[in-house]
Amino acid sequence: MSPNSSISDLGRSAIFEDEGKLDVNYVPPTLPHRESQYGSLLQTFRGMIDTPGKVGPKAILVGSVGTGKTALSQRFGMDLEASAKERGGLKLRYIHLNCHLLRGSLSFILSEILSRFFPTFPRRGLSSEELLQTLMKVLDEEDSYLLLSLDDAEALIQREGPRSLYILSRVHEGRLNKPLRLGLILILREAWVLSTIDKATLSTLQRNIIRLPPYGRDELFDIIRYRASIALRMGAISDEALSLIADLCAHEGDARFAIEILLRAGKYAERYGAHSILPEHVREAHGSLGYPPSLIDYLRSLGLHEKILLLALARELLANPEKAYVTMGDVERAYALACEEKGEAPRSHTQLWKYLGTLSAIGLVSTRISGEGQRGKTTFIGMPYPADSMEKAILEYL
Ligand SMILES: Nc1ncnc2c1ncn2[C@@H]1O[C@H](COP(=O)(O)OP(=O)(O)OP(=O)(O)O)[C@@H](O)[C@H]1O
Ligand SMILES: [Mg+2]
Known part of the structure; x- marks a missing residue:
């Protein structure tokens, strides 16, 4: 709350009109898409x-x-x-x-x-x-x-x-x-x-x-714009901030995650006394949520070496904060180190690609091929969640 706000402003949110309409159990009047x-x-x-x-x-x-x-x-x-x-x-x-x-x-x-x-x-x-x-x-x-x-x-x-x-x-x-x-x-x-x-x-x-089917990016945009329109005060979020939420959630196509980010970003905006939700609040909300709770189930279901590989990727991304993606070579080096740390014999190169296929199918990692059509194309690997929380979560389940 800004230092200028008076006592009569207490209890009245600058951001939310009706926060309950972003509650997980609230059933909205219509469901776009x-x-x-x-x-x-x-x-x-x-x-x-x-x-x-x-x-x-x-x-x-x-x-x-x-x-x-x-x-x-x-x-x-x-x-x-x-x-x-x-x-x-x-x-x-x-x-x-x-x-x-x-x-x-x-x-x-x-x-x-x-x-x-x-x-x-x-x-x-x-x-x-x-x-x-x-x-x-x-x-x-x-x-x-x-x-x-x-x-x-x-x-x-x-x-x-x-x-x-x-x-x-x-x-x-x-x-x-x-x-x-x-x-x-x-x-x-x-x-x-x-x-x-x-x-x-x-x-x-x-x-x-x-x-x-999972929601596409533009569908998520419409959904959160709609939920924002019934839950927030007028003008409390810009299209740019909504757009960022849609981008961050496009990979999963998960509306729950998008709405959670919206709610939490609203909380940050309130806490900082802002009059509207800004992209920075969205990024902070996304980082603090880390990953949708259901991913914990996926983590649990992974084999030991799939977890170690994911841990290696998370660490490699953390070591290169400016990069969104790293190469398989980078990940393999970090993986070898992580295996040593856990006293495990590293799996073969071929096996690691298989693990990567599984992780990517579940949506825990994202891959991008560069230089397609050229000789020596490279696969780049990233993850749609903050590497920091991913590392912590894996260490918990290792
Ligand atoms: N088309 C939509 N328009 C508005 N809100 C939506 C839409 N689709 C989903 N939501 C909201 O997104 C959240 C997640 O949706 P819901 O709980 O129905 O997903 P689900 O498919 O049952 O997921 P799970 O498999 O995890 O149970 C809920 O808060 C729901 O109100
Ligand atoms: Mg459900």
């Missing part, structure tokens, strides 16, 4: 309000981190619930559950749903099949319909196997002449999980796979 996926959901599920009881639609949302899967499902579910209400009180509920938080257990998931209908519903004692039958009975009795969204569904498949999906997707079979009451959205981060599911289950699910 997800219009076609929203349209697909509408096409798939509109039968639930147009001809209730006649359809039990299912869809799978697939996309990597921060591509808007959770937000899209919630926006759509809330909208569908609202339009059901408008149609003369059709009882349709949208319930969004995170399978990971419910430890991937089908019976925890079903108990949780039942407890939304009856807060005192006993949480133990019944099998998944019995719980599912109970749920259908409750829906019948209340003449209600349920759109269930299972987020992070990998957790469910991992713990219970594909049979859990089979049970859910075939719930209406064996309920002859009764209304279809359940619509299902499965949210997955990786499409390959689908290949672990058996044909019979897949055939009931696969018709509606809705993909959310």
